[in-house]
Amino acid sequence: MAPTPNPRIVFAKAPVAGNFLVEGENIVFEQTPTIDLDQKLESGQFLTKTLLLSPEPYMRERMRDPSLPSYGTPMKLGQPIVGTGLVIVLRSEKEGIKAGDYMLGFTPWEAYTVQPYVGPRVEFKGFAPGTFDMDTLALQPVPNPGGAFPWRSFCSALGLPGFTGFVGLENFGDAKPGETIFVSSGASGVGSMVIQLAKIKGLKVIASAGSDEKVEYMRSIGADAAFNYKKSSLQDELKAHGPVDIYFDNVGGEHLEAAIDNMNLNGRVIACGAIAEYNIPREKRHGIKNMGRMFPLRLNLRGFLITDHLGMQPRFLAEIPPLLAQGKIKVKEHLFHGLENGIEAFQSLFDGNAMAKPVIVVDEQYAS
Amino acid sequence: MAPTPNPRIVFAKAPVAGNFLVEGENIVFEQTPTIDLDQKLESGQFLTKTLLLSPEPYMRERMRDPSLPSYGTPMKLGQPIVGTGLVIVLRSEKEGIKAGDYMLGFTPWEAYTVQPYVGPRVEFKGFAPGTFDMDTLALQPVPNPGGAFPWRSFCSALGLPGFTGFVGLENFGDAKPGETIFVSSGASGVGSMVIQLAKIKGLKVIASAGSDEKVEYMRSIGADAAFNYKKSSLQDELKAHGPVDIYFDNVGGEHLEAAIDNMNLNGRVIACGAIAEYNIPREKRHGIKNMGRMFPLRLNLRGFLITDHLGMQPRFLAEIPPLLAQGKIKVKEHLFHGLENGIEAFQSLFDGNAMAKPVIVVDEQYAS
Structure with missing residues (x-):
């Protein structure tokens, strides 16, 4: 042939x-x-x-x-x-x-x-x-x-991005109803899963992204407060809607620093990526100057890689597809x-x- | 009278x-x-x-x-x-x-x-x-x-400094024999307790302080590698003696950044103070640019205040005085x-x- x-x-x-x-x-x-x-x-x-x-x-x-x-x-x-x-x-x-x-x-x-x-x-x-x-x-x-x-859900909610959001929140969030979570890159594959799982868990959700269209999208999937970080101040938004009990960090840099400034006592930071830093040489990165808040606020910062948690996939594929089929999670x-x-x-x-x-x-x- | x-x-x-x-x-x-x-x-x-x-x-x-x-x-x-x-x-x-x-x-x-x-x-x-x-x-x-x-031990090993070192290492260290710990301010009340408890637990200890006299002291209480950070490079010393499984942070700033650069997989950072930052306005502080290492290294950074852990005092006063009396902990x-x-x-x-x-x-x- x-x-x-x-x-x-x-x-x-x-x-x-x-x-x-x-x-x-x-x-x-x-x-x-x-x-x-x-x-x-x-x-x-x-x-x-x-x-x-x-x-x-x-x-x-x-x-x-x-x-x-x-x-x-x-x-x-x-x-x-x-x-x-x-x-x-x-x-x-x-x-x-x-x-x-x-x-x-x-x-x-x-x-x-x-x-x-x-x-x-x-x-x-x-x-x-x-x-x-x-x-x-x-x-x-x-x-x-x-x-x-x-x-195509297998390239979003049911793929690695959705799985990453699921594992991060389940394993390291210790989320309690009524708490407040801040999600950066909230319109991304990971972020949009975290927003929706957090709402199902009864959390208040603050979400950031880099365009007004994304802000609309984050609102449509349940974010209580969504903002375009290119137009409004991270600090002002977090001050207005925080304090933050859980920060799900997809970004690093200024987002992480602003989150730490607005964390609640015993706050948790879940870090699964630092997309703001992948393409920036170290010397040009934003230096974080408020790590000293870690001890008075008793913060717990936790980095994870999804590849350590592949064993959770059966649970993920048991719990998420029904939510997706019922429209409780939108993609x-x-x-x-x-x-x-x-x-x-x-x-x-x-x-x-x-x-x-x-x-x-x-x-x-x-x-x- | x-x-x-x-x-x-x-x-x-x-x-x-x-x-x-x-x-x-x-x-x-x-x-x-x-x-x-x-x-x-x-x-x-x-x-x-x-x-x-x-x-x-x-x-x-x-x-x-x-x-x-x-x-x-x-x-x-x-x-x-x-x-x-x-x-x-x-x-x-x-x-x-x-x-x-x-x-x-x-x-x-x-x-x-x-x-x-x-x-x-x-x-x-x-x-x-x-x-x-x-x-x-x-x-x-x-x-x-x-x-x-x-x-006078009640103002050092048996006082808040010793108690802080004890609580931090016990509660958040997850120390396993053969692991390596880095202790900053190793000649301080907290640091000297951590060095000695870490040795009792079978850890390799790297310790830093700001004078040669302190370096001598840290060696005398068991530090395997001790250095004067004013004379030698934090990065070089940690590279030579690391990687670090546990960093007990009393300092913050450059020490924290260098420790993160030299952490081992699944490393733990225990933060109970940031003495380098208490007297420096925020804008002049050292900005930490390597927090992005948190997720590939699966780091866990944990801040604590001793005042949350006063309930551990009976255990502390049961375990440490005998070690002190037997000369296993020196002050x-x-x-x-x-x-x-x-x-x-x-x-x-x-x-x-x-x-x-x-x-x-x-x-x-x-x-x-």
Whole structure:
């Protein structure tokens, strides 16, 4: 059979640490690769078609000079970037996996793949203790009973972002009804899950984001007080609506400092990301000058990585899908159509242009 | 009887927030007051003679403009400053207290006092939740079975400093043998207790202080690696002797930032003070730029105030005195002789001149 186009997005060149990735230089869309869909599969292999891809902030950290240590193994230069996605199996020579199965997990950003995809696998040695081998987040079968919710939910509420919000709040929030939570990046995949879970738990929710449209969205999913931090003062807003018992930090920097200034006694800070800092060299970052409040306020600041908590996934997949199906948790994805718009989708995580959770629709049938 | 001299140290004027206290302006030694030691005592009163006084860093926070909120009630202007001390009862009209009793607790910095001392009592209302009414740390009888250890231990290892080190490490350290702890202000009352308890628990101890003499002292009580942060680089020392599993923070600022840079996975930061920041206005403080390490390293930062943990005192007074009597915990006090040197003793907490725990010897009989 004639070769079929297999466009892909490649990690072409490591950026200077603390700089934004440049499209066409660090990450490159390649239109021309092809694949023979009739090729013979070895035993244990299966061929998948990519349906949806989920750009997520942690991927930025993996696209680095491989010699720099970090919390996850790096991506491989010259190979397609890898992230969570939804695929469908076309043919299989692997036991237990058959044509028509839907699978979720790490998959390369390309149209078709012979799985398991071993191209970018980093040999997991020489990394510091606690480094997570990202490539072990292998494809798993996914259920979607009766089509109760759109497949794209697996790239938002039911994917890593939703799971991260769930785990952070459940494990480290110690949330009590009537308390106040502040969520930064409240319109993001993680933030929007935290807002909605917090409302279900009876909390008052303050949420921030970087555009008026996002503020509207955060209000629509239940935030009691929502504000655009580019237009109003973090300090003023938190003073008006606080004090804050729990701060769910997706941002770091000035947000963290303002939250600490407005924490209540025995306040908790849950940190799962510092999106304000990924692309800024250290010397230019905002220095936090109020850590001395930690002891008079008896604060507890806790950082976590979702990869330590994968064991909670069964509970997550038992509790959240019903809430989603019943409309108690609402999801909003920002759809980017076609792999050729994948880089824009990824960059939107950092330039503030993503409205809710960006999802790359590779197969248009799965857009709705 | 003729009036007896009753010299005292008075909180004369609130300092500008974030400035050092100035002797003779903010805190003043008064030589001329007198007391009639034969005065009639009302029922419930008792007359005490001050033997030893314990200058402690938290007192700085109490000497502020009373309109400023903080974690403890403020001291009263125009009144003697108040802190923990050892007194002996001369006469008593209070049930259960008799002449010759030794008592420990809050007492004014003066030679003789009619107790309970109500002069500085702040009416405890109008303060933010969580503000501790410092004046409730009332005098309590103290045991010293068989003179097993010097009385001045109650101003160091057996006083609030030792108790603070004990509580912090016990409650929040989660220390496991073989782990590494970094203690800043390691020659202080709190720090020296933490070093010694950590060694008993089988930890490797890195300790910092601001003079070579203190470094020698920290080594003599068991620190495996001790350094003078004014002479060598925090970063280099921690890199050489870390990574750090537990950081016991008495300092804040650059120490905290360097510790975070050198933390191990799942590291704990225990914060009970930020002595580097008490006398520096916020805008001039060192800004911490590496809080983003909190989540990849899964750090847990925990602030505490000893006043929340007074219920642990019986356990503390059961466990530590035997260790002290057996020489397993050593204590070094820096004695300041005479109330007239009390201000110098207090300031030594902040100017780095205190060697170990400063103690004011008001009655020279109790110096040894």
